[in-house]
Amino acid sequence: MTGDDDVAAVLDAATAAAPFLAALPPDRRGRGLLELASALEDAAGELTEAAVADTGLDAERLRGEITRTCTQLHLFADVLAGDDWLGLRVDEAQPGPPRLPSTVRFRMPMGPALVYEASNFPFAFGVLGTDTAAALAAGCPVVVKTHPGHLATSARTLEIASEILGRLEWPDGALGALHTEDGAVAAMADTRVRVATFTGSLAAGRALFDIAALRADPLPFYAEMGSVNPVFVLPEAARTRGREIAEGLAGSFGPSGGQLCTKPGLVFVPRDSALEAAIADAVRDVPAARLLTERISTMYRATRTALISLDSTEVLATGRRGGAGEVEATALAVDLHALDAPGSPYLEECFGPLVVVVRYDDVAELSAAAARIPGSLTASVHAADGEESGGDLVRLLADRVGRLVWNGWPTGLRVGQATHHGGPYPATSSAQFTSVGAPAIDRFLRPVAYQGVPDEALPGHVRAALVRLRG
Amino acid sequence: MTGDDDVAAVLDAATAAAPFLAALPPDRRGRGLLELASALEDAAGELTEAAVADTGLDAERLRGEITRTCTQLHLFADVLAGDDWLGLRVDEAQPGPPRLPSTVRFRMPMGPALVYEASNFPFAFGVLGTDTAAALAAGCPVVVKTHPGHLATSARTLEIASEILGRLEWPDGALGALHTEDGAVAAMADTRVRVATFTGSLAAGRALFDIAALRADPLPFYAEMGSVNPVFVLPEAARTRGREIAEGLAGSFGPSGGQLCTKPGLVFVPRDSALEAAIADAVRDVPAARLLTERISTMYRATRTALISLDSTEVLATGRRGGAGEVEATALAVDLHALDAPGSPYLEECFGPLVVVVRYDDVAELSAAAARIPGSLTASVHAADGEESGGDLVRLLADRVGRLVWNGWPTGLRVGQATHHGGPYPATSSAQFTSVGAPAIDRFLRPVAYQGVPDEALPGHVRAALVRLRG
The missing domain is CATH 3.40.605.10 (Aldehyde Dehydrogenase; Chain A, domain 1)
Structure with a gap:
């Protein structure tokens, strides 16, 4: 006993x-x-x-x-x-x-x-x-x-x-x-x-x-x-569907207090695109949430505080203020090179309603970034017609994840014959x-x-x- | 480097x-x-x-x-x-x-x-x-x-x-x-x-x-x-096909110096059956062998000596004498209860031309013995028509091994679409x-x-x- x-x-x-x-x-x-x-x-x-x-x-x-x-x-x-x-x-x-x-x-x-x-x-x-x-x-x-x-x-x-x-x-x-x-x-x-x-x-x-x-x-x-579930927004998609993508992101990382294994944790966006402001707008509307347990809540607050305290971090937006015991949704922003450091804290899952927006200058930078993603359950690519037609980014990401999502969001897993909810370690x-x-x-x-x-x-x-x- | x-x-x-x-x-x-x-x-x-x-x-x-x-x-x-x-x-x-x-x-x-x-x-x-x-x-x-x-x-x-x-x-x-x-x-x-x-x-x-x-x-x-690959000879099979089974056994554990992962290492035979003498006869004809490496040879001799030194062990027969650097095939005999001791040495693989004949009194004893077999690549059952018709022993053995051989020998694996060469740990x-x-x-x-x-x-x-x- x-x-x-x-x-x-x-x-x-x-x-x-x-x-x-x-x-x-x-x-x-x-x-x-x-x-x-x-x-x-x-x-x-x-x-x-x-x-x-x-x-x-x-x-x-x-x-x-x-x-x-x-x-x-x-x-x-x-x-x-x-x-x-x-x-x-x-x-x-x-x-x-x-x-x-x-x-x-x-x-x-x-x-x-x-x-x-x-x-x-x-x-x-x-x-x-x-x-x-x-x-x-x-x-x-x-x-x-x-x-x-x-x-x-x-x-x-x-x-x-x-x-x-x-x-x-x-x-x-x-x-x-x-x-x-x-x-x-x-x-x-x-x-x-x-x-x-x-x-x-x-x-x-x-x-x-x-x-x-x-x-x-x-x-x-x-x-x-753990899984960071990266999302890659390509330039033309950001330009033509910015508002839709921003709202999709808020609707994917926000609900359930962001406490989903498939929550998008990293979003790669072109620097200086209107998408960033759209994301900030959408995040400000995300309601506060009571997290599942006291322990998860404590961990979330601690991780959030630690990330914000880094020089490389900018707070892009926070969601609606919550009552006692609730936490706010948070979007942080960093430059792509902030992921370069060995053991970069941005590459670890933060369980809760937090997303890190990663600014890139050129799609050519994304290959190296994709290779650096820790094993994840999912990766998502948002592309306009003709973008990523060679499929190079998709191929690189397939090596790092269990599921590749095209112009969609990783949450709301479809349960069926072909489901794969898995991925390389540590996913x-x-x-x-x-x-x-x-x-x-x-x-x-x-x-x-x-x-x-x-x-x-x-x-x-x-x-x-x-x-x-x-x- | x-x-x-x-x-x-x-x-x-x-x-x-x-x-x-x-x-x-x-x-x-x-x-x-x-x-x-x-x-x-x-x-x-x-x-x-x-x-x-x-x-x-x-x-x-x-x-x-x-x-x-x-x-x-x-x-x-x-x-x-x-x-x-x-x-x-x-x-x-x-x-x-x-x-x-x-x-x-x-x-x-x-x-x-x-x-x-x-x-x-x-x-x-x-x-x-x-x-x-x-x-x-x-x-x-x-x-x-x-x-x-x-x-x-x-x-x-x-x-x-x-x-x-x-x-x-x-x-x-x-x-x-x-x-x-x-x-x-x-x-x-x-x-x-x-x-x-x-x-x-x-x-x-x-x-x-x-x-x-x-x-x-x-x-x-x-x-x-490691795999001990047990063989269960049921009474009627032992009575009617003793000579054939004995020769089959010698032809399975003897060749290649017994250095096969599927070598039968344990053979359960009815006590006082003529099969035992037939096995002894067949083993005496097995040629000596040079083992693959010095290390394997040393290990084989040491394990053989250790097993023979046990009070519970009887040497049933040895094969032909070999030249320098060669080892003899060996059949030992023990009573079923010798397998009862926790960590019984008879239940560990001996890599080389050695087989342990295990004497049982009643087929009813074999269920407990089957449950005690360490995870193995194979188990074999020799049965006459009508013996083991309920399939209980087969079912018990299926829980312990990767391949079940019926009236045949585990060596000479068939390579095909349906092959399973695996099994529970430590196999x-x-x-x-x-x-x-x-x-x-x-x-x-x-x-x-x-x-x-x-x-x-x-x-x-x-x-x-x-x-x-x-x-």
């Missing part, structure tokens, strides 16, 4: 549930996800209220987030209705010589998953969020580490989920929870946990990554962490995986090959998929 | 070659692989001779290994001729509301790869082995760390490859080499290296894994390490990946999503695949 968590009991239950979930036919796992989505939708009013109280986020935004969370659960049910997730490949037997036995390769669940809730999405990255949905879809029991920033919301979501899973006669250990930091860290170090996911700060994510890597049996661990701990979208299930599956095994010894759903594959 | 390696120059060259290889159309990368295979085949006589001198392995086996290496190069050229490797997924634009931009997701090369040669396969895991072939196929420049056990073979293979790549006008950095331990470790710690692979001992693999994980930007690192450092077969390319690719990007800004081969996908 660590603090208030009975880690051993929670992990024993998850371990006991693993064979059940692995053997449960995929369509029944899918039906479970749909039932969870229905229950979430039914309780949306009550849950939104709880989350508003917990987080200070806007009710409409939270209600929308519940819908997104249901979309995610539906998405993984859809994934299970097809065969792609199984990764089935066959090398048929050859009579020879040389006689070769068949190889049937498919993917199986990795076992109990530890899933850290994120602070900033109490539903979409919460108890029934993308990580839980993907893990259950894969057939892995889930142990959720609840986030202290929205405990009431998590507790109620857990109750709702437990009721549904109980009704479906899934074992208790299919979805468990830990509530303390110490309990979760003990679980990270426990060999019963076979895979873990995290969404949060670089400092916390890296600490957990190190625990995972240094285990006697290293733990597959998928962390989504995530593994650039090969995504935490959102259909391929998020990949994190919880591993291949196994059956060589010369008679069909009747294959799992039933593999046998069925094999019949479909062989046509 | 570290020792004899100019690490900085080698990594600069690889870095410079990365954009060229990434932009090279996949069919031209494929043609490069085919040219390398032809050159290898043309030089097979000379290379076999060099490898016999370097390793002491049998000429016929080495000649066969060159053929396998060419098969691997051809396999990845085939992979590039299709679209699967690209992992292309599309969420088409929606006019809305809400208007949604398109997302095009595909996989791109991760960048310069450091590839450690293995001691035991101077060709198939050598300069132009499976790791190099997969990395070049993905579009990653390769820096090979040559193995001290076959330096002449590696040097000649590098010369042959350089000539071909020069003729194809690939940049020098497309395939480079480091020859010292210190040089390779410096490269592991260098951010210019974006992915690394290793095949060898658990001790060395784990040390490199820790270096990779503790980098400021953790390095994706794929190590294939590999990441159970989700394979080092052999078509999916081995996965280790060198990462996804990127292009959102709302006009088709003309997509790489040409992605544009072409998109046309095919949309039909």
Whole structure:
């Protein structure tokens, strides 16, 4: 027992549930996800209220987030209705010589998953969020580490989920929870946990990554962490669409108190363009916000103060004054060469409603700037027709990020079959995986090959998929 | 400069070659692989001779290994001729509301790869082995760390490859080499290296894994390490096919001095069955072998002596006496309960021609034994018709290994589309990946999503695949 968590009991239950979930036919796992989505939708009013109280986020935004969370659960049910997730490949037997036995390769669940809730999405990255949905879809029991920033919301979501899973006669250990930091860290170090996911700060994510890597049996661990999400506005786009771009920027970095992993943190604009004044205007209209937790608020104020205190920083504009406990949106401006210094503070994520406008003189400077961007979830390019027609900047940025946005904004991630919400370190701990979208299930599956095994010894759903594959 | 390696120059060259290889159309990368295979085949006589001198392995086996290496190069050229490797997924634009931009997701090369040669396969895991072939196929420049056990073979293979790549006008950095331990470790710690692979001992693999994980930007690192590859012979199979199984075992653990990652190291047999005597007979015929390196030879003798010195060990049989510098094949026998002790030495890989016969009384005991097997590349089950019809043992073993072999032997891996040569730790450092077969390319690719990007800004081969996908 660590603090208030009975880690051993929670992990024993998850371990006991693993064979059940692995053997449960995929369509029944899918039906479970749909039932969870229905229950979430039914309780949306009550849950939104709880989350508003917990987080200070806007009710409409939270209600929308519940819908997104249901979309995610539906998405993984859809994934299970097809065969792609199984990764089935066959090398048929050859009579020879040389006689070769068949190889049937498919993917199986990795076992109990530890899933850290994120602070900033109490539903979409919460108890029934993308990580839980993907893990259950894969057939892995889930142990959720609840986030202290929205405990009431998590507790109620857990109750709702437990009721549904109980009704479906899934074992208790299919979805468990830990509530303390110490309990979760003990679980990270426990060999019963076979895979873990995290969404949060670089400092916390890296600490957990190190625990995972240094285990006697290293733990597959998928962390989504800090991201500066640069935006490059090319000269002609700045000239012709300045007002629209300025408003788009304010609408992307301002809402939700700027507490989104995809918040644009750096915006490259041509020096002396009208865009800069337009950005200042738009930022002045951004409402103040109460941030998610006291800790996030303190960190935001400290980072903002530190950046403003630098000689290279100019305060371009601040948003509306807030009440007690609220913070103001802030746009800073710097020259491009301010990013040159090794470990430049402008290249670190500031979690909250702050954006740094970076002035450049010539598009030719942007290649070097792009190469200096730390691994990010996204990069965006605003270009007029004919600008960036060679695609050089896009190619350079593709090497640094997981998603490239063209004439759009990185927030408002589209959840689908082709989603990639990932990117090179420090955006995530593994650039090969995504935490959102259909391929998020990949994190919880591993291949196994059956060589010369008679069909009747294959799992039933593999046998069925094999019949479909062989046509 | 570290020792004899100019690490900085080698990594600069690889870095410079990365954009060229990434932009090279996949069919031209494929043609490069085919040219390398032809050159290898043309030089097979000379290379076999060099490898016999370097390793002491049998000429016929080495000649066969060159053929396998060419098969691997051809396999990845085939992979590039299709679209699967690209992992292309599309969420088409929606006019809305809400208007949604398109997302095009595909996989791109991760960048310069450091590839450690293995001691035991101077060709198939050598300069132009499976790791190099997969990395070049993905579009990653390769820096090979040559193995001290076959330096002449590696040097000649590098010369042959350089000539071909020069003729194809690939940049020098497309395939480079480091020859010292210190040089390779410096490269592991260098951010210019974006992915690394290793095949060898658990001790060395784990040390490199820790270096990779503790980098400021953790390095994706794929190590294939120790594996005991258990074989379970069920009672009826032992009774009816004892002679055949005994000969199969000797033919699997004996050749190549037992220095194969898939060598069966543990064989579970029913107590008092005739199989045991048959195994002893078969082992007595196994020729002595010169092991690959002095170090491997020393380790083998030490491990063998340590195991024999245990009270629980019985020496079942030894193979033919060898000359100076050669070692004898060895079959030991123990009771099942000898595996119960925590950290039982019988559960660790002994690299060389040694097998441990484990006597069981009842098939019911095998479930607990299966659960205790360390993560392995393979497990094999020998069963007569009707035995293991419930598939319980197979299911338990699937949780511990990467490949399940039915009435066959784990050595002689089939290289194909469905190959999985991987497994839970300590068999590999990441159970989700394979080092052999078509999916081995996965280790060198990462996804990127292009959102709302006009088709003309997509790489040409992605544009072409998109046309095919949309039909």
